[in-house]
Amino acid sequence: MNFDALMLEMAVALLALLILVADLLMEPGQSRRKLGYLAIAGLTGLLLVSLGRYGMQGAFFNGLFLQDDYALFFKQTFLIGAILVCLFSLDTVDNLPHSRAEFYVLLLFAVVGMMILASANDLITLYVGIELMTFSFFILVGYVLCETKSTEAAIKYLVLASAASAVMLYGMSLLFGIAGQLSYNALAKGLTASPALIVGGVMVLSGFAFKIAAPPFHMWAPDVYEGAPIPVTALLAMGSKAAGFAAMVRIFAEVFPGTGYPWPLLLLLLSGAAMLVGNLAAIPQTNLKRMLAYSSVAQAGYLLTGMLSGGFAGVKGVLFYLMIYVFANVGAFAVLTAVSRHRNGETIGDIAGLSRKAPVLAVVMTVSLLSMAGIPPLAGFVGKFFLFSSAIDAGYLWIAVLGFVLSMVSVYYYLNVVKSMYLGAPADDRPFEIAMPVRVTAVFAMAATLAMGVYPGPLSQLAETAAKTVFK
Amino acid sequence: MENGGLMHTLAFFLLSGITLAAAMGVVFKRNLVHSAFLLSVTFLGVAGLYMTLQAEFMAAVQALVYSGAVAVLVVIGVMLTHRQQMSRSNPPNKMLLVGALAALSVVGAIVWAILATPWKVGKGSVVTAGDIGRRFLTDFAPPFEAVALLLLAALIGAVVLFKGGKAQS
Numbered sequence: 001m002n003f004d005a006l007m008l009e010m011a012v013a014l015l016a017l018l019i020l021v022a023d024l025l026m027e028p029g030q031s032r033r034k035l036g037y038l039a040i041a042g043l044t045g046l047l048l049v050s051l052g053r054y055g056m057q058g059a060f061f062n063g064l065f066l067q068d069d070y071a072l073f074f075k076q077t078f079l080i081g082a083i084l085v086c087l088f089s090l091d092t093v094d095n096l097p098h099s100r101a102e103f104y105v106l107l108l109f110a111v112v113g114m115m116i117l118a119s120a121n122d123l124i125t126l127y128v129g130i131e132l133m134t135f136s137f138f139i140l141v142g143y144v145l146c147e148t149k150s151t152e153a154a155i156k157y158l159v160l161a162s163a164a165s166a167v168m169l170y171g172m173s174l175l176f177g178i179a180g181q182l183s184y185n186a187l188a189k190g191l192t193a194s195p196a197l198i199v200g201g202v203m204v205l206s207g208f209a210f211k212i213a214a215p216p217f218h219m220w221a222p223d224v225y226e227g228a229p230i231p232v233t234a235l236l237a238m239g240s241k242a243a244g245f246a247a248m249v250r251i252f253a254e255v256f257p258g259t260g261y262p263w264p265l266l267l268l269l270l271s272g273a274a275m276l277v278g279n280l281a282a283i284p285q286t287n288l289k290r291m292l293a294y295s296s297v298a299q300a301g302y303l304l305t306g307m308l309s310g311g312f313a314g315v316k317g318v319l320f321y322l323m324i325y326v327f328a329n330v331g332a333f334a335v336l337t338a339v340s341r342h343r344n345g346e347t348i349g350d351i352a353g354l355s356r357k358a359p360v361l362a363v364v365m366t367v368s369l370l371s372m373a374g375i376p377p378l379a380g381f382v383g384k385f386f387l388f389s390s391a392i393d394a395g396y397l398w399i400a401v402l403g404f405v406l407s408m409v410s411v412y413y414y415l416n417v418v419k420s421m422y423l424g425a426p427a428d429d430r431p432f433e434i435a436m437p438v439r440v441t442a443v444f445a446m447a448a449t450l451a452m453g454v455y456p457g458p459l460s461q462l463a464e465t466a467a468k469t470v471f472k
Numbered sequence: 473m474e475n476g477g478l479m480h481t482l483a484f485f486l487l488s489g490i491t492l493a494a495a496m497g498v499v500f501k502r503n504l505v506h507s508a509f510l511l512s513v514t515f516l517g518v519a520g521l522y523m524t525l526q527a528e529f530m531a532a533v534q535a536l537v538y539s540g541a542v543a544v545l546v547v548i549g550v551m552l553t554h555r556q557q558m559s560r561s562n563p564p565n566k567m568l569l570v571g572a573l574a575a576l577s578v579v580g581a582i583v584w585a586i587l588a589t590p591w592k593v594g595k596g597s598v599v600t601a602g603d604i605g606r607r608f609l610t611d612f613a614p615p616f617e618a619v620a621l622l623l624l625a626a627l628i629g630a631v632v633l634f635k636g637g638k639a640q641s
Contacts, residue, residue, distance in 0.1 A: 006614060013621055020628070065614045098635040102628050109625045116618055128615035132622045139629030145636025170582075177591060196589035199581055 005060040005067035008050060008075055009115050015042040016108035023101030032100035036090045039104045040083055043111075047079045054465065064122040064183055073319055073466035074118035074246040081238050081326045082111045088334040088441040089231035091341070096143070103143065107235065110136035114243035122183040123172045126247055130168075130211065133243060134161050137236060141228040153227025160220045161210070168207025174200030184254045193260045201256065205266060211244030212300045213293075215273040222281075225293035230340060233289060234333035237296045242322045245303060249315055252307060253470045264308050268399060271308070274301030279406040283413050288336055288346045291413060292329075295372060298410060299325060302403055306387040309394035312464070312471040317386030319463040324371065324379035324452050331368035331445035335361045338438050343427065348417060352424030357432035362421045364442040369414040371449045374407045379452035386460070483524050491517030504550045504561035512543035529601040 003010070019035050026032070050072060058067040086104065093103050113133030120126040138161070142154025176182060178197055179190030191197055210217040225233045256263045278298025285291035303321055306314035335354075336346055338361055343350040355362040371380035384407065388400040452459055494513035501507045515538035522531035550561070608616045 009614070060614055061611045064611055099632040102632050105628060106625060106632075109621055112621060113618070116614065119614075124612060125615045125618075128618045128622070132618050132625065135622050135629070136625050139625070139632055142633065143636070145633060174585065178589065180592065180594070194589040195585040196591075199585035 002058050002060050002067075004056075005058040005065060005119070008046060009112055009119075011046050012043070012108055012112050012115065015039065015046075016105045016112070018042075019101055019108070020105050023105075026101075031094060032104075033090055033094060035101045035104055036086055036093060039108065040086045043079050043083045043086070043108075047076060047083065050076055050079065054462075057469075059121070062183065063185060064120075064125055065116075066119050066121045068469040069466040070250070070319075070469045071115075071118040071246070073462065074242060074322075075115050077242050077319075077323050077326055078111050078114045078118075078239055080323075081235060081242070081330070082107065084326070084330040084334075084441050084445065085231050085235045088234075088330070088337055088438045089229075090437045091435045092229060092231055092337060097146065099143075103140070106136045106140050107231075110140065110235065110239065114239050114246070117243040118246040120247055121185070121250070123176065123187075124182055126251070127165075127169060127172065129243075129247070130207075131165065133240065134165070137161075137232070137240065140232040141224055141236070143229055143232065147227075149227040150229065151227075153224045156220055156227075157224045164207050164210035164217065167203050168210075171200040171203025171205075171207065175204065184251065187255045188258055191255065191259045197259060198261065201259075201261070201263065202266070204251070205248075205263075205270075208244050208248040209270055212241050212248070212303070213274075213297050214270045214300045214304065215277040215297065218274070218277065218297045218300075221297060222290045222293040225296075226287060226289045230289070230333055230337045230346075233292075234329055237292065237333075238322075238326045238329045241296065241300060241303075242326070245318060245322060249307060249318060250470060253310070253315070257310060264310060267304050267307050268396065271301045271304035271399060272402060274298060274304060275403055275406045276301075279410050279413075282410065285413070286348050288348060288351065288417065291348075291417070292332060292336075295410065295414075296329075298406065299372065302384060302387055302407075305391040305396070305399055305403055308396050308399065309390045311390070311394070312467040313393065314387070314390035315467040315470060316460070316463045317383065317390050319466055320386055320456070320460055321380075321383035323459060323463070324383050324449065327445045327448040327452070328368045328371040328380060331364045331442055331449065332372075334438050334442040334445065335365040335368070338432075338434050338442075341435075342430070342432055348420050349424075349427060351417065352420045353426030354421040357426055358434055360439065361434065361442060364446045365421060366418050367446045367449055369417060370411075371453070373411045373414045375411070377450075377453045379449045379456065382453055382456040382460070480524060484521070487517050487520040487524065491521065500564070502562055502564075503559050505547060507562050508543060508546045508550055511546060512539045515539040515543060526598055529599065529604060 015038075019039060022035060022038070023032065026035075053072055054069055056067060056072075059065060060067075086107065089103070093100050096103065110133050113129050113131070113136060116125060116129030116132065120129050138154060138158050141157050142151050144150040174196045175187060175191065178192065178194060178200070179187045181187055181190050206217060210220075213221040225236065228236065252263065252267075275298055278294050278296070278301060282291050282294035282298065285294060299321075303318050306317040306321070308314060336351075338358065339351050339354065340346050351365075354365070367378060371378035374380040374384040384403070388403055391397075391400045391403075491514050494510045494517060497510040498507045498514060501510065515534060519531045519534035519539065522528075522534055
């Protein structure tokens with residue numbers, strides 16, 4: 001029994017339990033900020049430990065749970081995302097009416113679920129990982145029960161995600177019925193071309209499309225993003241999406257290629273629909289959380305183009321893009337936290353005149369949004385370059401052209417926010433207070449976005465190493 | 473009971489009929505309490521289907537956990553929640569036609585897939601609770617432990633949501 005393969009998951013789960021117990025030992029009225037610092041310190045320590053784990057190959061029993069560079073890269077993405085989200089949620093959590101420590105605990109449980117998804121090499125582990133992540137999100141989304149929007153978002157997410165899980169599970173049962181096995185290696189050998197494979201494969205793909213918010217399974221995203229507390233929205237946008245891609249890329253790389261059906265065609269349709277719907281629906285949005293929700297739908301479309309080639313170049317693009325998307329996302333949502341704190345709202349009117357009140361935050365927001373749009377020299381440009389060039393190399397020229405044109409369209413709605421921040425008049429004269437952790441997170445995210453745009457070499461090397469473990 | 477024998481086939485159709493009829497009742501009954509009890513019947517029907525597949529342990533768990541605990545919890549949940557009149561607690565909506573069409577097309581696709589696929593049907597072996605337990609703690613230890621975390625998360629979540637509801641009122 002190779003427990004080393006499970007080391008990171010066990011450590012994060014233990015950290016969550018430690019916080020849960022420490023919370024019981026603290027005075028009821030006391031601030032739970034220390035526990036937030038504990039979570040951040042623990043996750044940072046694990047991130048440092050994980051840096052030395054590249055090149056380690058291993059499996060926990062019969063290859064149902066894999067330890068490889070690909071999974072490790074994703075786990076680091078989740079850890080970085082979780083650290084930054086914890087950091088800028090310290091004040092949000094302090095202002096929660098109740099159960100402050102449990103917020104961190106559930107957040108860590110969601111991270112454990114994502115990590116399991118990255119390592120899963122059989123259908124059961126995959127399903128349990130998805131459920132662990134989704135269950136934690138159900139509660140986090142509805143955390144502020146006295147806000148109607150938060151409750152509504154939680155109910156919508158619960159009902160729709162359960163339906164998506166059920167569809168995915170049925171699809172898995174069909175795949176299992178054909179192959180008689182659950183592990184990816186056995187499925188790759190046992191799946192034969194048959195109608196049940198088409199229906200089962202499409203059902204499993206729908207489940208993934210729900211998680212990464214690709215149309216027509218994206219309807220939950222705007223409402224849930226809008227209703228959930230901002231840190232949860234941030235983690236949902238990057239963590240849930242990245243985890244969905246982690247599992248989806250592995251299953252599409254290892255199981256489906258040999259079955260003789262044109263799966264890339266389905267991915268092509270999903271990708272085109274995501275880019276079109278996401279970018280066009282984002283234009284009329286005035287609530288920034290809703291706009292970022294549609295923008296994240298579009299990002300799913302860009303990421304899917306990387307999966308078309310079915311080779312390691314595209315997957316390298318997916319890995320690279322997901323990592324830099326974490327930083328762009330954290331930057332935008334950290335600024336939004338500060339604005340929402342000040343104005344108690346997240347519309348484009350609330351952010352007006354931000355450049356005069358908090359020039360640093362306005363710059364961070366601008367950089368984050370332009371990185372999402374893919375403007376050089378920011379990291380988003382490099383990511384899109386990897387994704388689209390891999391699609392062109394694989395012969396999918398038109399989807400790359402569509403992606404390029406729609407990226408230009410996206411500049412319009414991103415710049416609309418920038419225009420409001422720099423040219424709009426502030427809605428009030430109250431002094432703008434920025435909590436220190438939010439400022440640190442925002443500036444760090446911006447620095448990372450800039451650094452990886454100017455000097456993408458090391459990260460792209462790392463992504464390449466990771467992608468090669470899936471495509472031998 | 474022999475696989476594929478007359479009794480076996482008869483039991484399958486009988487149990488499927490009960491399960492499906494009860495499931496229809498869950499959706500169409502206007503009274504939520506009736507729906508909840510019919511849900512319990514559905515679960516028992518599924519437990520019976522597991523028996524015909526020689527999965528005794530699964531059948532026992534299905535009967536105990538779903539029919540016994542989950543359905544009862546649903547009934548208690550219905551009784552404790554606020555509502556005006558029980559006889560109209562599960563109203564139909566206006567999407568009946570669209571919903572029926574969508575459901576029929578999905579059923580059509582699945583039935584086509586199942587009928588047109590040449591399934592490899594093995595003899596099958598009796599799986600005991602011991603076999604399942606052994607695999608839980610060996611091959612499937614990571615997902616098994618993850619489910620434990622999932623239950624803990626759900627438990628914490630229930631407390632969190634309860635506290636939130638109390639703070640609200």
